[in-house]
Amino acid sequence: MEQDVRETGKGITFGLSAYCLWGSFPLYFALFEGIPAFEVLIHRVIWSCVFLVFVISLLRRWPPVKAALVRPKELGYVLACAIFIAINWGVYIYAVETRHVLQASLGYFLTPLVNVAMGLIVLRETITRMQAVAVVIATMAILFQLFLLGFVPWITLVLAFSFGSYGLFRKKVVLDGLSGLFVETLLLLPLGLLALAFLAQSGASHFTDSPGTALLLLSSGAVTAIPLLFFAGATRRLRLATVGLLMYITPSIQFLLALFVFDEPLSPGKLFSFVMIWVALAIYSGSAWFGRERAATT
Template identity: 70%
Template sequence: MAQQEARKGVMYGLSAYIMWGCFPLYFALFDGVPAWEVLIHRVLWSSVFLAIVITFLKRWQPVKMALAHPEKLGFVLGCAVLIAVNWGVYIYAVESRQVLQASLGYFLTPLVNVGLGMLVLKETISRLQIVAVTLATIAILYQLFLLGVVPWITLVLAFSFGTYGLLRKKVALDGLSGLFVETLLLFPVGMLALAALSYAGLSHFTENTATMLLLISSGIVTAIPLLAFAGAARRLRLSTVGFLMYINPTIQFLIALLVFSEPLSPEKLTSFIMIWTALAIYSWSAWNGRSKTAAQ
């Protein structure tokens, strides 16, 4: 039975990360629609879709309990803002054909998690993990000083998602309920923004049927992998989920090169190699630590 659940977990995890990896192809369809407008619709339609899912699964009780105590929703609101920033910057990266920078951000995220765990939660980490975080830092500084460019997309994506994970640990809600409450807190802001856009005549929602359907689909398409990820996280070890995570930025990296034909200079490639080496060191350390724990 446990083996069957683990297999299900792997399938859910693979589905989530492959879908996330293919998102550049999806968001590239929103040609001419600003990233922030796509984000507004993503919030609104995710709320609608998740409300339907929660109704179907009869999971309203934890949502009602959370909303009954708004004074305790500080961390949930923080999560909502961080994931909105993450999505907004990611959509912008795709629309501006900077998917390589986006993929580097998601390669960097596990190392940011390690660094935040050490600095904020005072977690003890191994020497190899310290080496990995240091090497990742050097890779970013390399881009900053040698390329003369602040890789802000990479940094915002890595730190917003890393900090989101940190705050999510403080939230008692399960994956589905937490995701819905997060989205629901942004719903009024999304409605006001949409009303302002419509009033100013800048909304693309009624431009044509194809754009309207795309914007509606954004809520469903972005929510499905999050639900699959929640299913994987419940059934798998954290380390297994961590290893599967590399599928997402790897697919994005290949799409950037093979589909969008983004230029990969030797300097950019060097920074990627540094991050990949850091991830290999981190993965080896995590795997080694798990093996030792299992042997005890």
């Protein structure tokens, strides 16, 4: 029992570390001001792949990677994951650079509910009545921004649906999170190298602007992988329901940073849409949590 409590404590520490780091990403990507989001994305793919080579070697995790690479027919799902995660990364970097952190935050608040909707529509999963209510409320929040505020919150929608689609295809991949991310970035690596060569040849690359800029771009690999390692440590020690509840820390931190660091305006309409999303998340999380508790006691 004491060992279980100790492991649970470690799991919560790992989980908090992962989600707090992800939540602080706006502060990191704001440092890339003046560098196009597309170029930052290229370097993030390349240096994540390089950094993960060292991590996987250190942890001796090559067997699952090799097993995946010798089955090219099964790499289609991994490639789909790679495309959706690249879209998610690119749009998120763009959101921070253009000071749309509130929209990014809303996108990640919305992601769990998008996952529910995708499971219902694509995988034919069943949901409870209260979870269905949560999805309807979240949909109403987006429609409110779309029709009453007079603009399409495309950053929110792209982030939510790209990450939701990533999760959908990730269910088909047998690789663990660390190995899966490495294979995903490995599949994107040739395209990233070609794009980097094009930028360098055309004189548009910022990598050689200064040693500080080069180090900042190089650091994107470690910044991408380290929270994932913490997350892996959390998922091995905690129940899925606990991990799911902890994930709301990330968009909450982003929301606070948008207001108090990036000074983004929060109109009554935006605030109302956020409140609708929070209500939907509370309904969904409560339904999922108590459902698991009832299942555990029967």
